[in-house]
Amino acid sequence: MNASLSVLRNLGMTIIFALAASVAPAQTKIPEWCRALPRPEYKTLERVSISDPWFDVYKVAPGVFAIYEPHQSEETISYLIAGEKKAVLFDTGMGISDLKKVVGQLTQLPVIVLNSHTHNDHVGDNWQFPTVYDMDTDFTRRNAQGSTQDAQEEIAPDQICGALPQGFDSKTYTTRPWKITKYVHDGEHLNLGGRTIEVLTTPGHTPDAISLIDRANGLLFTGDTYYPATIWLYRPETDFKAYDASIRRLAALAPHIKTVLGAHNIPVAPPSVLARLVTAFEAVRAGKVAATPGDPGQVIYKVDDFSFRMRAPKSQ
Numbered sequence: 001m002n003a004s005l006s007v008l009r010n011l012g013m014t015i016i017f018a019l020a021a022s023v024a025p026a027q028t029k030i031p032e033w034c035r036a037l038p039r040p041e042y043k044t045l046e047r048v049s050i051s052d053p054w055f056d057v058y059k060v061a062p063g064v065f066a067i068y069e070p071h072q073s074e075e076t077i078s079y080l081i082a083g084e085k086k087a088v089l090f091d092t093g094m095g096i097s098d099l100k101k102v103v104g105q106l107t108q109l110p111v112i113v114l115n116s117h118t119h120n121d122h123v124g125d126n127w128q129f130p131t132v133y134d135m136d137t138d139f140t141r142r143n144a145q146g147s148t149q150d151a152q153e154e155i156a157p158d159q160i161c162g163a164l165p166q167g168f169d170s171k172t173y174t175t176r177p178w179k180i181t182k183y184v185h186d187g188e189h190l191n192l193g194g195r196t197i198e199v200l201t202t203p204g205h206t207p208d209a210i211s212l213i214d215r216a217n218g219l220l221f222t223g224d225t226y227y228p229a230t231i232w233l234y235r236p237e238t239d240f241k242a243y244d245a246s247i248r249r250l251a252a253l254a255p256h257i258k259t260v261l262g263a264h265n266i267p268v269a270p271p272s273v274l275a276r277l278v279t280a281f282e283a284v285r286a287g288k289v290a291a292t293p294g295d296p297g298q299v300i301y302k303v304d305d306f307s308f309r310m311r312a313p314k315s316q
Contacts, residue, residue: 034161054097066267083192095124116223118143126178135208136183146177204243218258227262280306
């Protein structure tokens, strides 16, 4: 990002803070997570101009775009991975603004949507795309029916930084149902033309969690199995044993990887983070880390610069 664009970006976030107070009466103060924006790591990335202010887009590798939603607390990142003949859209974000329009500004190739998993913040605009690949699990099929409660929780005043998109109707906001056009499996290769993407099943966070690897370019897309923030492992669908096996699998790939691309907050991390993730999580499982209270029924375990949100242990 050049100096002038960086100044404009910082100015833009300042304006957002001002708007937060004026457009959302229930939001009496700027949410604490919003104060950390813009994240300094983005200064090193190439920003791509698009027409929709809800999204920020960055080119993070040749033919790879991180589509970031900095105005909602999840700070979800979807990835457009383009080959010569096709493109994969790895997740579709919150569904708060028009992701399909943004994708159309980045590529004219046919697009295959592939979900890292089917929590609502990764499937919000699935319904807009005719081709959606997912895992063959009951959890996936249930989520493909859509939901209202999770979506409404995502737009509470403390979850939004600044203004929602013009024309957005918060009262009718839901995660819309979508049609699964194909089930994918572990080891499946997607030929995009001059670029091959391999599917890796990495359950644990959810039963249908997957990662993607672009071996030729040294790129590993980890979804919610790893991202640089508190990793959520507290929901009923979480499986600690499966998660441990999955992060071990990813860590074994580190010698072949140049960049790790997670699904929240910051889109790039070094491959060395994967082995450290394994060490941190296994310390928690071994009872070597003290828990701190989190939300009701939850605790947070912190190990170095990693943290995990888990269900609180049941009282004896």
